[in-house]
Amino acid sequence: MGKIQVGFLVSYDFNLLKNAIPRVYKDADTIFLAIDKNRMTWNGAPFTIDDSFFEWIKAFDTDGKIVIYEDDFYVPELSTMECEVRERKMLSDKMGIGNWLVQLDADEYFIDFKSFVDFLKSKKHLLKNPEKTPVEVSPFLVNIYKKLEGGVLVVDKATKIRAATNYPDYKVGRKTKHKTVYHNSLILHECLSRTREELEFKLDNWGHDVDINKKEFLEKWESVNETNYNTMQDFFYLEPSSWKNLKYLKGITVEELSKSVKDEGMYHSALYVFFKNFGQSFKYLFK
Template sequence: MIKVSYLVSYDYFMLLTSIRQLYDYVDKIVVAIDLDRKTWSGNTFEIPESFFVEIRKFDIKNKIDFYFDVFYLPELTPMENESRERNMALSKLGRGWKIQLDVDEYVYEFKTVAAYLKKYWFLSLYPRLTPICLNGKLVTLYRQLPEGYLYIENNEQFPFITNQNTNTQTRTNYRIRNFQTNINVIHQSWARSENEILIKIKNWGHRDDFDTMKYFDFWKSLNVFNYKNYKNIHPLSPEVWNELYFLECTTSDEFIAKFSNKNMQVLSPMPIKKIVKSAIKKILGKE
């Protein structure tokens, strides 16, 4: 089975764009929302009732479950609260391939991704023997301009699919094998309104990791004429976002359509022999 978890707060309005990419090909979707409407930083957010009405109307196959719990603890850092919520949501998925997404992450051509995961269905039968986390490649939408989107495409990897029940930090499990699948995931990331970006940087897990307001001013200064002048612009690891590209379009849906037409999902086969050998060693008590 293929199951998906989402963490939803102030950017709830992006959720359906993400769900539409995969809804027909997954078995279960868990949407985690803080019971007290608190972010990982303890700030309050609101979600209108119309959001829940829209989701229920869309969910014609009854695949979507809302999971309400207390995900903010004041004694924890934002990153610790994030890791805690991701694990709590992960625990609701049960056995199978478990995909951990944020609302602004869009896995296009998911039919191909689903076929890939089902090909390796046996790896989810005894996850203790075949622990693995699958990495994707982020295509980061950086800034929406009147003319289109600035974006980054440089093979930046991130973990988001697992057969395990817990992570060690956020979506990462440092104790198990990580494998690069080449699944492209479009990440809305910084391509939001100025007000939405301010809300994001005041509440996300990286709130205390860099001078967010200085970086916000830099982000605002970019336009279709000057973006080529800047390299290595990631706020934490500059070289991770080494170069900006531009695609003419008006909406994220149009970006997804145009980008996917030129960049089909071509996935890498998993190293099954290595995984099986490792499983045998575990059975024999040699690992």
């Protein structure tokens, strides 16, 4: 009870976990990797995981923190989003109610996981009766839109992400629709920074597959570059105006981009986070 349990959903982009797991390994109590035992995506497409990945896990896991959890996560009668929510709930049951349940995707790389963990530990009173005091804890995402030579295009403002909860009553993805507590930490999100082939496969097989105009989105994604990005707007794959503008960051590796994120001032101000939390407290005061 009271542990920091981290879970990853593992699928076709499994190799990205070689970036994600080291960012959280030291400060997590246990790391769970949820993998469909039949190697099927939520849309029923087959995928493979190289044996070399499991060899990497075995070599990397010097403290014995990583647990492989295999189960049937694809249900043909369910939509991709329903499959996602079902898998997240099943994974949370394995992680254990009464702990902080941190669920991340393979393409999400914490810049300073320790500060986030310290924040969660300061809220341990919320783990005593989580059903009565359900919350979701949100750091912020730096969404990488596209990789370029020598740098990346990112959404110019960090967006919220429900990364942790004490009560996994998921409704859509990681959203529980309970009170959100914000913490001013950042996660680099590879998001759309793939090859054209990888991106098409992702768009066809994730929880938002039916919500996207794929042709229109990919045309804009292919056309934008470091010379024209500031002449274009509206980049989000669901509601385009949610990602109004892009920004160019130097660097390719996680370490280089983490430095650029800090240098470019992409953290929200303490006052911004204060008022976000104040608004949530007021909203749920009488609920």
